[in-house]
Amino acid sequence: xxxxxxKSKTPRRAIPPQERSHEVDHPSSPVAEFGIDKPLRLDCxxxxxPFQIAYQTYGELNADKSNAILVCHALTxxxxxxxxxxxxxxxxxxxxxxxxxxxLDTSRYFIICSNVIGGCMGSTGPASLNPATGKVxxxxxxxxxxxxxxxxxxxxxxxxGIETLFAVVGGSMGGMQVLQWTAAYPERVFSALPIACxxxxxxxxIAFHELGRQAVMADPDWDHxxxxxxxxxxxxxxxxxxxxxxxxxxxxxxxxxxxxxRMQDRELPTFSFDAxxxxxxxxxxxxxxxxxRFDANAYLYLTRAMDYFDIAADHDGVLTAAFRGIETRFCVxxxxxxxxxxxxxxxxxxxxxxxxxxxxxxxxxxxDKGHDAFLLDxxxxxxxxxxxLESAGKARGLNEPGE
Amino acid sequence: xxxxxxKSKTPRRAIPPQERSHEVDHPSSPVAEFGIDKPLRLDCxxxxxPFQIAYQTYGELNADKSNAILVCHALTxxxxxxxxxxxxxxxxxxxxxxxxxxxLDTSRYFIICSNVIGGCMGSTGPASLNPATGKVxxxxxxxxxxxxxxxxxxxxxxxxGIETLFAVVGGSMGGMQVLQWTAAYPERVFSALPIACxxxxxxxxIAFHELGRQAVMADPDWDHxxxxxxxxxxxxxxxxxxxxxxxxxxxxxxxxxxxxxRMQDRELPTFSFDAxxxxxxxxxxxxxxxxxRFDANAYLYLTRAMDYFDIAADHDGVLTAAFRGIETRFCVxxxxxxxxxxxxxxxxxxxxxxxxxxxxxxxxxxxDKGHDAFLLDxxxxxxxxxxxLESAGKARGLNEPGE
Numbered sequence: 165x166x167x168x169x170x171k172s173k174t175p176r177r178a179i180p181p182q183e184r185s186h187e188v189d190h191p192s193s194p195v196a197e198f199g200i201d202k203p204l205r206l207d208c209x210x211x212x213x214p215f216q217i218a219y220q221t222y223g224e225l226n227a228d229k230s231n232a233i234l235v236c237h238a239l240t241x242x243x244x245x246x247x248x249x250x251x252x253x254x255x256x257x258x259x260x261x262x263x264x265x266x267x268l269d270t271s272r273y274f275i276i277c278s279n280v281i282g283g284c285m286g287s288t289g290p291a292s293l294n295p296a297t298g299k300v301x302x303x304x305x306x307x308x309x310x311x312x313x314x315x316x317x318x319x320x321x322x323x324x325g326i327e328t329l330f331a332v333v334g335g336s337m338g339g340m341q342v343l344q345w346t347a348a349y350p351e352r353v354f355s356a357l358p359i360a361c362x363x364x365x366x367x368x369x370i371a372f373h374e375l376g377r378q379a380v381m382a383d384p385d386w387d388h389x390x391x392x393x394x395x396x397x398x399x400x401x402x403x404x405x406x407x408x409x410x411x412x413x414x415x416x417x418x419x420x421x422x423x424x425x426r427m428q429d430r431e432l433p434t435f436s437f438d439a440x441x442x443x444x445x446x447x448x449x450x451x452x453x454x455x456x457r458f459d460a461n462a463y464l465y466l467t468r469a470m471d472y473f474d475i476a477a478d479h480d481g482v483l484t485a486a487f488r489g490i491e492t493r494f495c496v497x498x499x500x501x502x503x504x505x506x507x508x509x510x511x512x513x514x515x516x517x518x519x520x521x522x523x524x525x526x527x528x529x530x531x532d533k534g535h536d537a538f539l540l541d542x543x544x545x546x547x548x549x550x551x552x553l554e555s556a557g558k559a560r561g562l563n564e565p566g567e
Numbered sequence: 568x569x570x571x572x573x574k575s576k577t578p579r580r581a582i583p584p585q586e587r588s589h590e591v592d593h594p595s596s597p598v599a600e601f602g603i604d605k606p607l608r609l610d611c612x613x614x615x616x617p618f619q620i621a622y623q624t625y626g627e628l629n630a631d632k633s634n635a636i637l638v639c640h641a642l643t644x645x646x647x648x649x650x651x652x653x654x655x656x657x658x659x660x661x662x663x664x665x666x667x668x669x670x671l672d673t674s675r676y677f678i679i680c681s682n683v684i685g686g687c688m689g690s691t692g693p694a695s696l697n698p699a700t701g702k703v704x705x706x707x708x709x710x711x712x713x714x715x716x717x718x719x720x721x722x723x724x725x726x727x728g729i730e731t732l733f734a735v736v737g738g739s740m741g742g743m744q745v746l747q748w749t750a751a752y753p754e755r756v757f758s759a760l761p762i763a764c765x766x767x768x769x770x771x772x773i774a775f776h777e778l779g780r781q782a783v784m785a786d787p788d789w790d791h792x793x794x795x796x797x798x799x800x801x802x803x804x805x806x807x808x809x810x811x812x813x814x815x816x817x818x819x820x821x822x823x824x825x826x827x828x829r830m831q832d833r834e835l836p837t838f839s840f841d842a843x844x845x846x847x848x849x850x851x852x853x854x855x856x857x858x859x860r861f862d863a864n865a866y867l868y869l870t871r872a873m874d875y876f877d878i879a880a881d882h883d884g885v886l887t888a889a890f891r892g893i894e895t896r897f898c899v900x901x902x903x904x905x906x907x908x909x910x911x912x913x914x915x916x917x918x919x920x921x922x923x924x925x926x927x928x929x930x931x932x933x934x935d936k937g938h939d940a941f942l943l944d945x946x947x948x949x950x951x952x953x954x955x956l957e958s959a960g961k962a963r964g965l966n967e968p969g970e
Contacts, residue, residue: 208838235817307838358855366813367822367846374847375810377840378854382803384787400785407778408811411771419770433875435611435710437780437867441874443770444777451781464840471844474828474837502817503906 175563189293191218191279191286192250193243196323203242204281204316210306212360214295217320218286219243219278222262223270225326231562232267232326233553234317235277236334236341238457238539239466241407242285245277246270248266251457260541268333269547274460280341281316282308282466284459291459302461303389310337310473314344317364318352325555327354330560331553335359335538336505337466340473342515344495347475355493355556357549360538363483363516364474371503372412373467376405377468380460381514386539403451415501415534419443431470483512493559494524495552497545499537525552583651592696593860594621594682594689595653596646599726600902607684607719613709617698620723621689622646622681625665625671628729634965635669635729636671636956637720638680639737639744641942642812642869643861645688648680649673651866656858663944670952671736675965678729683709683744684719685869687862694862705864706792713740713876717747721755731755733963734956738762738941739908740869743876746916749897750878750889758896758959760952763905763941765912766886766919767877770882772907776870779808783863806854807864817905818937822846875908886915897927898955900948902940928955 195468196217198204205212212405220243225232228452235245235258244247246256246263262268279287282305290305316539321329332345332353339361346356365373383401385391391398423443427433430440439445479485494517516526527548531537537545599620606616623646628635634647638648638661645652649659649666665671665678682690685708693708700707724732735756742764749759760954768776786804788794797839815908826846830836835845842848882888897920901913910931930951934940940948 303840364828365949366819367826367828367844368817368819370828370844371814371846371850373846374842374850375807375814375861378810378851379782379785379807381840382782382786382807404778404782404785404807406783407774411774411778414771416769416771416909418776421772425767425773425880437706437784437871439777441770441777443774447774447777448781450786468840477828506819533669 181537187251187286188284188289188291189286189479192253193218193220193286195219196320198319198323199535204312204319204545206306206312207309208307210289212281212306213560215281215288215316216286217278217281217288217316219276219320220245220247222246222275223273225274225324226562229326230330230560231272231327232274232276232321232324232329233331233333234321234329234345235268235275236313236317236332236338237277237280238334238336238338239470240454240463241338241370242283242559243277244285244363245275249457250365252453257539260539261549267546267553272557273330273553276321278317278320280466281315282313282462284462287316289459290389290461290465300392301394305461307464307468308465309469310340310344311348311478313469314348315340317341317345318349319351321352326355330562331355331357331556333357333359333549334361336535337470339505340470343475344473346490347478347501348493350487350490351490354560355553356497357497357552358513359497360499360505360535362505363476363486363513365386365471366509370471372408373471375408376467377403377464379408380464383460386460389464391460396458397455399452399455400460402455402463405463406454407447407451410447412504413534414535415503417501417532418536421532472538482521483516487517487522490517490520490522492522493552493556495522495548497538497548498528498532499535499542499545500528500530501532502535502537504535504546572807584774590654590689591687591692591694592689592720596621596623596689598622598689599723601722605722607715607722608711609715610712611710615691616707617683617934618684618691618719619689620681620684620691620719622679622723623648623650625649625678626676628677628727629965631959633731633733633963634675635677635679635724635727635732636734636736637724637732637748638665638671638678639716639720639741639748640680640683641737641739641741643809643857643866644741645686646682647688648678652860653760654835660942663942664949664952670949675960676733676956679724681720681723683716683869685716685865685872687865690719692862693792693864703795705795708864708868711868712872713743713747714751714881715742716872720744720748721752724755731757733965734758734760734959736760736762736952737764739764739938740873742908743873746878747876748897750881751891753890753893753895756895757963758898758956760898760900761916762900762947763902763908765908765936766879766889766916768874769912773874775811776874778811779868779870782807782811783867786863789863792867794863800858801863802855802858805858805861805866808866809857809861810850810854813850814959815907816937816939818935820904820935821937821939824935865908886919887922890920890925893920893923894926895925896955896959897925898951899927899929900941900951901931902929902936902938902945902948903933904935905938905940907938919955
C-alpha cells in the first residue's frame with residue numbers, strides 16, 4: 165500500500181497491543197452503531213449483533229443527496245482515505261485520487277469510506293471485543309465475505325440517509341466490493357469504477373493468500389488466534405505474510421527498475437544473510453512496518469473473504485446473470501503489469517457486462533507499476549477516472565462547482 | 568519438485584533430526600573425500616577443508632572417457648537423479664530424462680550427479696558436522712556461491728579421472744551451474760544444456776528468496792541456525808518458505824487447470840480456515856512433505872548462492888566477455904509459462920552467446936506448466952534434449968549403442 169522508495173530504517177518495535185486495540189474499539193473516526201435489533205446477516209448463517217462500522221467522510225452531501233461516492237478500500241486499507249492516519253501519522257492512502265480538484269473531487273462530491281466488517285480500524289472484526297465474553301473475538305468471530313462487507317456498507321448508507329450512491333469506487337478487494345454492490349444493489353449505484361480486480365479470486369491468488377495465512381499461523385505467538393489474551397502479537401508471521409503479498413503487488417519490471425541487483429549501502433556482497441540487496445531491505449521494512457498497524461487475525465479474515473469471492477457462483481455459475489438489466493454505468497480499469505489481477509480478468513468482466521447490455525467503458529492502462537498502480541501516481545488513470553465521473557455527473561444532473 | 572496431483576494426506580510428523588543428519592554425514596551414495604591438503608577455495612575467501620562430495624553415477628564410462636555427462640541439480644534437488652530416494656522412497660527426480668532410452672541415455676552415456684556443496688544430502692554443508700567443533704556447522708558454515716559449487720564439481724570430475732565432460736545439463740539452479748561451468752572451464756565442457764535459467768538472479772527472484780529466508784528465520788525453532796544443538800528443526804518456517812517457492816514454480820494457468828476454485832472433498836465452503844480449496848490442501852502438503860527431507864539452513868545457503876549469481880558481474884559487467892572464444896556447443900531451453908526464469912532471460916543469454924560467436928541453438932517450449940516444466944513430462948523438451956545430445960555425440964565421435 166506504500167510507494168516504492170526503499171527504506172533502510174531498522175525495524176521499529178511492534179506496537180503494544182493496547183495501542184492497536186484502542187483504535188479497534190474506539191476509532192478516531194465517526195462510528196455507526198447497530199444494536200441487537202439490527203443484526204448483520206452474514207453469508208455463513210450468523211446474525212452479527214451488535215456491531216459497528218467506522219467511517220470517514222469528505223466534502224458535503226448536497227440537498228438532494230445525489231453526490232455521494234462510496235470508496236471501498238483494499239485488503240490492508242481503511243477508512244482514512246484522505247486524512248492523516250491516526251496510527252502511522254502518514255497521509256491518507258488515496259490522497260492522489262481524493263481531495264479538492266482530484267478525480268474524486270471533495271469540493272463537488274460527498275466521499276464516504278468505511279472500514280470493512282472484519283477489519284481492525286474501528287469496524288467490528290476479530291480484533292474487537294466480543295460483548296458476549298468481554299474478551300477479544302479472535303477466531304470466534306464468524307467468517308465474513310465480500311457480500312457481507314457490502315451488506316454492512318448498505319446499512320451504513322441507510323444510516324446516513326442516502327438512497328442512491330452517485331458512484332462506488334475501489335481497487336483490488338475494493339473493486340470486488342464495487343462489483344458486489346452492482347450485483348446486489350444495482351438500483352442504488354448510479355456509476356461504478358472497479359479497478360484492478362476480478363469477479364472471482366484465481367487459484368494462484370488463493371495460493372498466495374493461503375501462504376500468508378500459514379505464515380501467520382506458523383508463528384507460535386499466534387496461539388490459535390488467542391494472542392490478545394496474552395497481550396502479544398504474531399508480528400513475525402504477519403511480517404512474512406506481508407512480504408509475500410507485497411511481492412505480488414509489484415511487477416518484475418518495477419522491481420528491476422527500482423532495485424535491480426543494487427546493493428544496500430555497499431558495493432560488494434557481505435557473504436552473509438544480511439540484507440545485501442536493496443530489494444531485501446525494502447521487503448523487510450514493508451513487513452516490519454505493516455505489523456505495527458494491522459491485526460493478524462483481521463488479515464486472516466480479509467484474505468479469506470477475497471478467496472471466497474465468486475460472483476458467478478452466486479448466480480448458478482453464469483456471470484452475465486449477475487448484471488442482467490443493470491442500469492449502472494461502468495468504467496472498468498486494469499493495468500498492463502498487474503499480474504495479481506491481470507487484464508484478462510477485467511476483460512472477462514467487460515464481456516459479461518456487454519452481454520448484459522450494461523453501459524460499460526474499459527481502460528487498460530500501460531504501466532510497469534504492477535497491481536500497486538491504482539495507489540500510485542499514474543496520470544492516465546486519474547484522467548480516466550476524472551472523465552468518467554464528469555460524464556456520469558452530467559447524466560446525474562450534478563451541478564458544476566461554483567454554480 | 569513434484570507433480571501436480573493434489574494430496575489430501577494429513578501432514579506427517581517432522582522427521583527426527585538424527586534421521587536427517589545420518590544422510591547428511593553418511594550418505595547412501597558414493598562420497599569423494601577431500602582432505603586438508605585439498606581445500607575448496609570459496610569466493611568468500613575461506614578455504615574449506617576437509618570436505619566431501621556425495622554423488623551418484625549411472626551407466627558406464629567408456630574407454631576414452633568421452634561419454635560423461637554431469638547433471639546439475641536445482642535448489643532442492645540432490646544426487647538421486649534416477650534412483651529411489653533414500654529418505655522419501657520416491658523415484659529419482661529426473662527419471663523422465665535419465666535412464667535407458669531416455670534423452671540422457673544411461674546405455675550410452677556415463678551420467679554423474681553430485682549433491683552441491685552447501686547441500687544436505689551428503690556433500691558438506693551447514694547441516695554437516697564441523698570437524699573443528701564436533702557440532703553441526705549451522706551459520707558458521709561459510710557462504711557458498713554457484714562458482715563454488717562448480718569448483719567442487721570440477722574437483723569431483725578430477726577425482727573420477729575425467730578430463731572433459733561430454734555434456735553438462737541442468738535446470739533452474741542447475742542451469743546456473745551449467746553456465747558457470749562453461750564460463751569457468753570452457754575447455755572441459757563439450758556441450759551444454761542450460762534449461763529454464765538465467766545468467767543472474769532478478770530482483771523479483773531475490774525478493775521471493777528473501778521471503779523464504781525470513782519465513783525460516785521467523786521460526787523460533789530456527790534459533791539463529793543453532794537448532795541442531797537442541798535436536799529440533801524449524802519445520803513451520805521452512806514449510807512456509809517451501810509453499811512460497813512452490814507457487815513460483817507453477818504458472819497461473821497450470822494452477823487454474825489443475826485446481827481452479829475446486830473445493831477439497833466438499834461442495835460448499837466451510838466458512839472456516841480449513842483447506843476448503845484443493846490448491847490450499849496441495850500447498851500445505853508441499854510444505855509439510857518438504858521439511859521431512861530438507862535442512863532449513865541448507866535452504867538459506869542455497870537460495871543465497873542463487874541470489875549472488877551474476878556471470879556478467881564477474882566479467883566487468885560484460886556478459887559476452889564470459890563466453891569469448893568458447894568452443895562449447897549450447898542448447899538453451901526456456902518454457903513459455905515460466906515466470907521465475909522467463910524466456911527473456913534465456914534470450915539475453917543467447918544474444919550474448921551469439922555475440923561471442925558460440926555455437927548455440929535455442930528452443931522456447933510452449934507449455935502452461937511453468938518453471939516446473941523441466942521436471943515434468945514435456946515430450947517436445949525431451950525430443951530437443953535428445954536431438955541436441957545426438958548431434959553433439961556425432962561431433963564428439965561417440966559410438967552408437969550396440970556398435
